[in-house]
Amino acid sequence: MFDDSNIIAGLEIGTSKICVVVGEQNAEGALNIIGLGQSRSNGVRKGEIINPEQVEEDLRHALFEAEQMADVEIRSVYLGVSGGHIRGFNNRGVHPVVSADREISPDDVEDVVKNAKAINLPAENTIINHVRQHFFVDGQDGVTNPVGMLGARLEVDMHVIHGNANRLQNAVRLVRATSLEVEDVVFNGIAMSLALLTSEQKELGALVIDIGGGTTEYVAYSDGIIRHSGVLAVGGDHVSSDLAIGLKVSLTRAHKLKLEHGTALPTEAAKDQTLSLTNELGLELKRVNVGHLQRIMALRLEEIFQLIAQDLEAAGLTDYLRAGVFLCGGTSRVPGIVPLAENVFQMNVTPGHTTAISGLTAALDQPEFATGIGLLKYGSLRQRKHLARPSLVSGIKGVFGKLLPRS
Amino acid sequence: MQTEHQNPLFETPEAAGQPSVRILAIGNAGDALLGALNPAEFAGAEFAAINTDAAALAASVAPVKIHLENKLFRGLGSGGDPDRAKALAEEQFSTLKSACAGANVVFILAGLGGGAGSGICPILAKAAHEAGALVLAFVTLPFECEGNRREAQAQAALEQLKAAADGVICLPSQKIFKLIDENSTLVETFRVTGGFLLEGVRGVWSLLTRPGLIQVHFGDLCGLIRDRHAENAFAFVEASGPGRAREVAEKILNHPLLDEGRALAESDAVLVSLTAGKDLTMAEISRVMEQVKHQCVHAQVIMGAAVDAGLKEKLCVTVIAARANARPAHVSPRAESHGLAPAAAPPHREPALSRQRKRGAGTKPVQGQLPLTIISKGRFDKSEPTLHRGEDLDIPTFIRRGIALN
Numbered sequence: 135m136f137d138d139s140n141i142i143a144g145l146e147i148g149t150s151k152i153c154v155v156v157g158e159q160n161a162e163g164a165l166n167i168i169g170l171g172q173s174r175s176n177g178v179r180k181g182e183i184i185n186p187e188q189v190e191e192d193l194r195h196a197l198f199e200a201e202q203m204a205d206v207e208i209r210s211v212y213l214g215v216s217g218g219h220i221r222g223f224n225n226r227g228v229h230p231v232v233s234a235d236r237e238i239s240p241d242d243v244e245d246v247v248k249n250a251k252a253i254n255l256p257a258e259n260t261i262i263n264h265v266r267q268h269f270f271v272d273g274q275d276g277v278t279n280p281v282g283m284l285g286a287r288l289e290v291d292m293h294v295i296h297g298n299a300n301r302l303q304n305a306v307r308l309v310r311a312t313s314l315e316v317e318d319v320v321f322n323g324i325a326m327s328l329a330l331l332t333s334e335q336k337e338l339g340a341l342v343i344d345i346g347g348g349t350t351e352y353v354a355y356s357d358g359i360i361r362h363s364g365v366l367a368v369g370g371d372h373v374s375s376d377l378a379i380g381l382k383v384s385l386t387r388a389h390k391l392k393l394e395h396g397t398a399l400p401t402e403a404a405k406d407q408t409l410s411l412t413n414e415l416g417l418e419l420k421r422v423n424v425g426h427l428q429r430i431m432a433l434r435l436e437e438i439f440q441l442i443a444q445d446l447e448a449a450g451l452t453d454y455l456r457a458g459v460f461l462c463g464g465t466s467r468v469p470g471i472v473p474l475a476e477n478v479f480q481m482n483v484t485p486g487h488t489t490a491i492s493g494l495t496a497a498l499d500q501p502e503f504a505t506g507i508g509l510l511k512y513g514s515l516r517q518r519k520h521l522a523r524p525s526l527v528s529g530i531k532g533v534f535g536k537l538l539p540r541s
Numbered sequence: 542m543q544t545e546h547q548n549p550l551f552e553t554p555e556a557a558g559q560p561s562v563r564i565l566a567i568g569n570a571g572d573a574l575l576g577a578l579n580p581a582e583f584a585g586a587e588f589a590a591i592n593t594d595a596a597a598l599a600a601s602v603a604p605v606k607i608h609l610e611n612k613l614f615r616g617l618g619s620g621g622d623p624d625r626a627k628a629l630a631e632e633q634f635s636t637l638k639s640a641c642a643g644a645n646v647v648f649i650l651a652g653l654g655g656g657a658g659s660g661i662c663p664i665l666a667k668a669a670h671e672a673g674a675l676v677l678a679f680v681t682l683p684f685e686c687e688g689n690r691r692e693a694q695a696q697a698a699l700e701q702l703k704a705a706a707d708g709v710i711c712l713p714s715q716k717i718f719k720l721i722d723e724n725s726t727l728v729e730t731f732r733v734t735g736g737f738l739l740e741g742v743r744g745v746w747s748l749l750t751r752p753g754l755i756q757v758h759f760g761d762l763c764g765l766i767r768d769r770h771a772e773n774a775f776a777f778v779e780a781s782g783p784g785r786a787r788e789v790a791e792k793i794l795n796h797p798l799l800d801e802g803r804a805l806a807e808s809d810a811v812l813v814s815l816t817a818g819k820d821l822t823m824a825e826i827s828r829v830m831e832q833v834k835h836q837c838v839h840a841q842v843i844m845g846a847a848v849d850a851g852l853k854e855k856l857c858v859t860v861i862a863a864r865a866n867a868r869p870a871h872v873s874p875r876a877e878s879h880g881l882a883p884a885a886a887p888p889h890r891e892p893a894l895s896r897q898r899k900r901g902a903g904t905k906p907v908q909g910q911l912p913l914t915i916i917s918k919g920r921f922d923k924s925e926p927t928l929h930r931g932e933d934l935d936i937p938t939f940i941r942r943g944i945a946l947n
Contacts, residue, residue, distance in 0.1 A: 179924050218927055367927040368934050375919040376937035380946060385920055426946045433938040441929060 142517065143200070144509025145193075145211040145314075146322065147305060149178045149348025149371060150464060152192045154200035155506035156208060157514065165514045167507065169204025171196040180367040181216040181349035183304050190308055197312065210315035212513040214505050215262060215305055216322040216349045218367030220297035222360075224267070225253050229288045238271065238280045242288055250292035260299040262321050267291035267359045276357070293360045295321045317513060323351035323363045325508030328515075330460050330486040331355065338457035341479075342486065343442060344505060345435075345465035347371050352442050356454040364445055366438060370465040373434050380430040381422045387411065391427060392468075398435045399470035400428040435471060439478035458482030462504035560645035560749060562586040563674070564742075567661050569594065570652025570681065572601045574735050583746055586648075589640060591665065593626055593657045607640055609633050609661070623694050626660025634668055637661075641669035646749065647676050648742060649706070654683035654691035659698035666705035675763060676706040679742050681734060682713045707763045710745075710775055710861070712738045716798070737798065740777035744859025748814045748845060757814055757845030765810050765843060765863050774804040779857040785817075786825035789858050790832035799862060805836040808862035814845040817856040821848055829858060837862070 142165070144155045156169035173195035177188030201208055227250025231242055251264055269277040271285035280288060306316050327342045339356035347370045354362040373396070378388035395409065405425040410418045446452050458481045461471065466485060475483040487499065488507050564586050566575035572590050580588065590603035598606050609629050630637065641647050647669040651658040658680070666676045680702065683691045703709050717734045725733070748757050776796040780788035799805055813833055815826055826846055834842055840862070921927075921935035928934070932941060939946065 180921070180927065184924070218925075366929070366934070371920060372935070372937075375921060375935075376939065379919050379937050380939060423946075429944070429946065430937065430939050433942065433944065437934075437938045441934075 141206050142510050142513040143208045143211045144506045144513060145309065146214040146505045146509065147178060147189060148175055148346055149181055149369065151175050152196045153503060153506045154196045155503065155510050156200050156204040156206060157510040159514050159517065163518050165510060169200045171200025171203065179348055180218060182301055183308065186308050190311055193312055208314065210317045211309060212509040213305060213309055213316050213319050214322040214325050214509050215302055215319055216351055216365055217297065217301060218365055219301055220295060220321060220365045222293060222295045222363035225250055225292050225294050227290050227292060231286055231288055236284045236286060238283050238285055238288055240281050243281055246288045246290045250290050253294060255296055258298055258300065259296045260302065261294055261296045262302065262319055263295045263324055265293045265360045267293055295363055318516065320509055320512050322505045323353040325512055326462055326504045327353045327355065328511045329488045329504045329508035330462060333358065335457040339454040340457040341455050341459045343459060343461050344463040345369055345438065346463040350438055354446060354451050354455065356451065361451055362446065362449045366441055368438055373431055376430050376434050377427060381427060383411065383422065395424060395427055396431050396468050397428050397470045398432055398468050398474040400425065400432050404428055435474055436478060439475050443478055455481060458484060460484050460486040462486040462501040464502045466501045561643060562646045562648065563641065563644035564588050564648045564650065565665065566590045566603060567649060567651040567665060568592055568655055568657030569597050570655065570658055571650045572597060574650045574738060576602050577735050577739055582743060585750065591661060593629065607636065621656045623656050623660035623698060626656045627664060630661045630664035634664065637665050637668035638672050641672040641674050644674045647674045649676065649678040652681045653698045654687060654695035659694045662698060663701035663705045666702055670705065677745065678702055678706045678709045679738050680709065680711050681738055682711060684714045710741050741775045744777040744814065747816050747847065748859060753845050753847040755844060755846040757812065757843060761843050762812060765812050765861060774799050775861045777859050779855050781854040781856065785856040786828040789856055790829050793858060793860055794832060794836060804862050805833065808837055808840045810863045811837050811840045812843045812861040814859040815856065816847045816849050816852060818852045818854060819848055819850055825856065
């Protein structure tokens with residue numbers, strides 16, 4: 135039905151769900167989502183695989199569903215990764231321009247980028263993605279393409295995202311075990327920001343937060359480039375766990391209570407309200423205080439935002455986020471989370487919506503799928519680049535290298 | 542003797558610009574200490590020996606000798622009985638008072654535990670006080686092997702002396718005993734013990750008499766050791782050469798009398814006096830002070846610096862660390878009857894004591910305490926903890942912030 139080369143799939147192995155998004159790229163390069171598959175994830179904790187067999191089984195379910203819906207065979211995927219071991223930092227590369235006429239050539243650019251990538255990482259870590267920021271020509275800031283300019287000293291800033299090689303390989307091996315090819319490994323934070331932000335918002339400066347089940351990823355843009363990224367291994371699971379501990383109920387019950395009665399802003403009305411928990415026969419087991427439930431949740435969510443706010447403050451980015459904060463991920467569905475985040479960040483907070491993509495609207499509007507869709511978008515941008523149509527590549531200001539050797 | 546000064550404070554000194562200091566040695570131990578002093582170092586001070594034992598007094602090197610005597614003693618001394626010596630001293634109170642007249646500051650050197658030292662010192666301190674002088678006593682406490690009786694007498698005398706004198710710097714001999722070589726001779730042991738005390742005397746002396754660039758007032762000194770002397774510790778260190786500041790700081794932090802610096806960590810007031818030749822630099826002062834301050838976070842630090850051309854390359858530092866005595870200083874009956882070191886004596890029990898204190902008070906190397914209740918991490922019990930700036934984020938936020946739900 136379709137030419138396989140135009141089929142792109144994104145795979146996210148999350149803590150609460152595994153999701154596969156299938157898209158089709160037409161001749162103009164526009165992306166259309168044609169399939170979606172998901173299954174509950176049981177073998178992942180805090181974004182990291184703890185039970186590969188279970189994950190493989192769940193992954194097959196999700197793949198099957200997506201292939202059914204799209205009516206295609208998925209051969210390769212773009213794999214999204216996350217986990218508390220992932221770190222992002224900025225590194226600067228320097229290269230002296232040696233040609234007689236002092237004109238910067240594409241070779242010089244290549245060299246300076248290479249220098250910026252040469253960094254000292256802990257032995258067990260490997261680079262997941264590196265994203266080019268701005269060039270400096272003799273100290274002149276904000277140069278996006280220095281080729282053809284005159285200068286003696288060329289510098290470039292590179293945002294490097296790295297993580298533990300073994301843990302990343304675990305995910306890749308697992309996907310390969312299901313006879314899928316991994317096209318590329320992408321940090322979830324980059325993927326979701328591709329799905330959520332328009333280039334205008336990136337230019338203005340924006341913070342994207344994906345509060346998932348086990349991890350919270352965040353990426354800050356300003357001047358159109360990634361300035362900062364980070365992962366907190368805290369997410370919706372922690373909210374459930376807190377409730378289970380605080381209200382002394384089972385984890386499943388806590389999860390259910392979170393979905394049914396959870397809110398990020400404690401209400402005065404609920405303060406002394408109680409809920410009766412019943413067993414399957416309708417007999418009352420115990421009563422829990424709704425006020426407590428709301429406070430436990432609010433404290434945890436507020437803390438997540440505070441930690442991110444502190445990190446951005448330390449990076450000196452707080453004043454550059456003029457487009458505000460964008461939320462996605464399953465936990466961003468909690469009622470009242472937007473005003474809570476506005477309180478913490480003191481800026482505009484918007485629930486994220488995937489932009490500039492067409493297809494299944496059911497998939498587009500859900501914050502959980504932002505990462506999966508972002509992976510698709512990443513894939514489509516990369517494939518367009520492969521087709522050697524540089525004019526279309528300008529949408530992404532990144533130099534993406536291949537992380538892992540293909541076998 | 543000389544004219545009496547109604548105002549004994551340092552600010553109204555004699556023509557020499559220095560307070561008139563009199564160093565009085567009491568008893569045999571005091572005599573021995575005085576003998577070990579180098580009078581040249583104490584130019585301007587007047588020395589006197591006071592004893593009940595005529596023979597010992599005759600052998601003393603002191604220029605002025607005051608023999609306390611009555612018929613009962615027959616020139617044989619107090620016989621190790623402080624009560625007899627005390628009665629005698631009270632009888633001869635006017636003699637003692639006149640011995641102190643005219644001095645701004647009186648240093649008392651004595652070994653407590655015997656008859657003369659224990660009995661006379663408190664009375665002498667009182668007499669000197671009445672004569673208008675500030676009284677600073679430097680005393681040693683007996684070795685443990687000298688017996689319970691002497692120990693108890695020494696403690697009682699120390700209590701009385703503290704009440705009477707402006708400041709008491711007390712050196713427990715037993716503490717020194719642990720520091721010196723097992724094979725050292727008796728003579729040497731006494732010399733070392735005395736030497737430590739004399740270092741203190743010398744330090745305080747130079748504090749008072751050398752022209753200070755950063756002056757330490759005698760009032761500061763007295764304020765520091767008054768009411769605190771049960772728990773004070775002092776050290777005198779010196780070094781020379783290019784690395785002297787570092788060396789001195791190291792020596793202070795490793796000084797046995799300061800419990801390898803622990804005494805500093807627990808003190809609540811510290812006086813540091815630096816004396817060096819003309820080449821003393823600000824960097825050296827700040828280096829030493831930095832180390833000391835780093836060590837005693839909770840203390841009020843008083844610092845003085847003086848230049849003494851005679852010291853040439855040497856840098857001398859006197860440290861007096863005092864701790865407010867929380868417990869009433871008294872000799873516990875148990876200690877008396879069993880001959881153990883009394884609770885109030887800083888001496889023998891200092892190291893053990895300091896370790897106990899460390900746990901309670903927030904002194905420097907605080908050991909983290911395990912929470913009494915085990916906090917469950919629920920689902921994340923087995924997984925790698927999510928540490929963020931030392932906090933385990935897996936523990937529910939409301940527990941970490943200590944928010945009570947009810």
